[in-house]
Amino acid sequence: MERFYREHNANIQRGVHELAEEATQLYEEARQEVAQFLKAGSPREIVFVRGTTEALNLLAWCLGRAVLHPGDEILLTEMEHHSNIVPWQWVAEVTGVRLQVARILDNGEIDCEDWERKLTDKTRIVTFPHASNVLGTLNPVRHLARLAHRFGAVVVVDGAQAAGHIPVDVQELECDFYAFSGHKALGPMGIGVLYGRWECLERLPPYQGGGGMIQAVFWDRTLVAPPPRRFEAGTPNVAGAVGLAVALQYLRSVGMDTIRSHEQKLIDYAQNQLSSLPGIRLVADPKERIAIVSFVVEGVHAHDVATILDREGVAVRAGHHCAMPLMNRLGFSGTVRASFALYNTFQEVDQLVLGLKKVWEIFGHG
CATH class of the missing domain: 3.90.1150.10 (Aspartate Aminotransferase, domain 1)
Structure with missing residues (x-):
């Protein structure tokens, strides 16, 4: 990060001068590193955010606009971090949907029978942690995702506690979205990642408006860029992305x-x-x-x-x-x-x- 600021510091995807091109290349190489770390299908499925919290807020508001209607339901679990409760509560208030909460067993595991009972044709989104930040429970992501997909629900996984500690293969997990924070994976604070399957990202509206996320702006309309740029309005944390990439390279080198x-x-x-x-x-x-x-x-x-x-x-x-x-x-x-x-x-x-x-x-x- 220090070397980036000394030798390559410039805003990305805006200038044609040498520093701007170097910064843009480093930023996109960082995206490729994250995609490789998560075993995503493509770097274009990786969105840089400030952390897991911003990723979950982004999903709550964007999915709320894209898929939620009055009477729909969102399914969570009793082991959620506040960052995976509060945004969904707010969206539920605005959209008129209902939050359902799956119980946990006394040993700290999700009650999969209760999870399955609470999945219905009204369930539009399910969200849960890959691992609990309190209990340490490692959840059966693929099993829970498959049950949810039978009802056509979107699967959102809070990966904050897992990504820096266990191998993560988002395609094997069969989740639609996965989020984690850089500082949980030996990286810097203020940088995080939202993975989304391309077909899921592509149908989401933007989260914020501004520079970098547009194709063209007119007084009567704006044409937005495709993902991931659509979700990266303004000047991103380029140095943070570069630092995160190096941290993930280190983790992969250890194994x-x-x-x-x-x-x-x-x-x-x-x-x-x-x-x-x-x-x-x-x-x-x-x-x-x-x-x-x-x-x-x-x-x-x-x-x-x-x-x-x-x-x-x-x-x-x-x-x-x-x-x-x-x-x-x-x-x-x-x-x-x-x-x-x-x-x-x-x-x-x-x-x-x-x-x-x-x-x-x-x-x-x-």
Whole structure:
């Protein structure tokens, strides 16, 4: 990114001078890298956005204009992040559609029977996370997508927690749209990706108007560009896209299967260690999961746990994790969440355990 700003900084797809052509080439090469990372059918199926949140807002409003009518239904799950709840609520209010919510089981998995029961001829859109940001649950995307497609529903997958941790093949998953954020995949903040099958992207109206997304503008009408430019109005985060491409190249060089294997060993070790500690309650136990473990410490607020762990050199997140409906379902005001990646070690899990023992001592339970 630093090299881009030093040597190639210019706006894209506007100028004919050398820097503009270099910047445009780097931006489009980044799009190709993302397409390869997700195993998309073509780079033109990749839209650059600010992150998963913007991608889901884009889809909510564009799909709302394209496919929703009063009386239709949108199906979500109890494990959604706020970013995959609020935009659909707003669109439902405007379009007169109804939100349906599929239950989760006590072990943190989607209740597939309830999911199937709530799919009807009224279902126009289904949306769910590839992996839960609270429970770590890895959902059966292809199975859920196939059930939804039987009813002609559009399938939207929130891939924020998965894309940087497990191999993702959007064609194999059979989803229509898939979104993730760069900073969840070792990339910079402020850049993200929306994948859409070409035939799905092509029928969507624009999200924003401005430079870069048009073919021609007249006083009485505007002719918009084809995807992906249609959804990239204004000056994009070119340096962010370049940085994301390098991060994804690095992940691919390590190997997503290798990363998945390492993280699985870490989470197995962490769960075994944490379950042996007194006063620790692990939240959810899905059969398939990513390297996230949420827990509560008996009698201690999650924020207090996180503060003490921070003093011991361990960074965790505490609270409702932008998933308040899920917390209500679980019966907690918040949890502590430890997240692991390819750079974490077993020694760091041991440090987490030592920190939790310190928590137990401080609160008089030692």
